[in-house]
Amino acid sequence: MRTNTQNGYGVPVAIVVAGLLIAGAVFWTGSSGSVASNTAEGAKGGEPQGEFRMPDETDHVRGNPDAKIAVVEFSDFECPFCARLHPTLKRIVEENDDVKWVYRHFPLSIIHSRALSAAVASECVAKLGGNEAFWKFADAAFENQRRLGNNFYQELAVSYGINSEEFNSCLKDGSIASEVRADLDEVIKLGGRGTPFVVVVTADGKLIPFSGALPYAQVSAVIEQARSN
Numbered sequence: 026m027r028t029n030t031q032n033g034y035g036v037p038v039a040i041v042v043a044g045l046l047i048a049g050a051v052f053w054t055g056s057s058g059s060v061a062s063n064t065a066e067g068a069k070g071g072e073p074q075g076e077f078r079m080p081d082e083t084d085h086v087r088g089n090p091d092a093k094i095a096v097v098e099f100s101d102f103e104c105p106f107c108a109r110l111h112p113t114l115k116r117i118v119e120e121n122d123d124v125k126w127v128y129r130h131f132p133l134s135i136i137h138s139r140a141l142s143a144a145v146a147s148e149c150v151a152k153l154g155g156n157e158a159f160w161k162f163a164d165a166a167f168e169n170q171r172r173l174g175n176n177f178y179q180e181l182a183v184s185y186g187i188n189s190e191e192f193n194s195c196l197k198d199g200s201i202a203s204e205v206r207a208d209l210d211e212v213i214k215l216g217g218r219g220t221p222f223v224v225v226v227t228a229d230g231k232l233i234p235f236s237g238a239l240p241y242a243q244v245s246a247v248i249e250q251a252r253s254n
Contacts (some may be wrong), residue, residue: 075214077224077232085128085151085159088118092125093228094251099129099212101220102144103137108167109238110221115164117244124248128163130208131220139173144205146178149195150185158185227251 080086080095096114100107118126132140143166151159162181166173182192195201212222217236225233225247231254233247 075211075216077215078211079226079230080125080127085156085163087115087126087128087160089122089125092118092121092123094121094124094248095127095226096124096248097127097129097224097226099131099208099215099217099220099222099224101130101132101137101140102147102163102166103140103170103173104133104220105170106238107221108170110223111163111167113239113241113244116241117248121248123252128159129212130205131212131217131222132205132209133220141202141205142175143173143178145196145201146182148201148204149192149198150178150182150187152195152201153187153191154182154185158187161185225251227254229254 080097096117098110098114100111114126118124130144132144134141147159147162147166150162162185165181169177178196179189179192183189215222215224215234219236221238222236223234225235227233228251231251233251233254235247239247
């Protein structure tokens with residue numbers, strides 16, 4: 026798919042600008058309301074409102090890549106409810122060979138100051154280290170949300186065998202932030218108003234959206250619903 030230069034949580038000018046643009050996109054969502062919120066209690070809804078991009082080779086995929094059912098999650102690395110849902114979805118794909126998990130970005134920059142930089146760092150890890158490294162980063166980010174920042178991203182990247190200079194160069198690449206923005210634009214058009222926002226895609230392409238940190242039993246029920254459609 027589709028990147029802080031000093032210690033702590035600093036980010037380069039390009040990313041700051043991108044963050045401001047994203048914040049504007051999050052705030053100005055029109056009459057449908059602001060998406061600057063987390064969702065603790067999950068809720069299922071009807072069909073997504075906008076055009077949905079079906080999973081493809083540009084996505085980050087966990088589980089069986091040939092699985093007929095896809096769980097497409099729009100998530101924020103700093104969101105506590107996303108962190109709660111993360112192990113649930115991990116368990117789902119580990120236990121169901123017919124389900125794959127697709128990760129897309131939904132950084133709520135208005136309330137999560139490190140969400141965008143984490144998303145960019147994850148994309149650089151994916152670009153330089155591949156799909157497996159991306160998912161290692163995602164696991165580590167959700168397990169260590171209080172550590173999110175440049176030093177932590179660098180530590181993770183190096184541990185995955187990524188060259189530090191190449192990683193730093195990627196973080197400064199404005200096109201990476203644009204790719205994150207593309208995910209954000211998509212989920213806003215779909216009607217996502219809080220994180221995490223999930224769209225389950227059935228074998229015949231039907232869409233079953235839900236939002237929030239649903240417990241394992243409820244996510245399993247959605248998967249069963251997807252199988253029966």
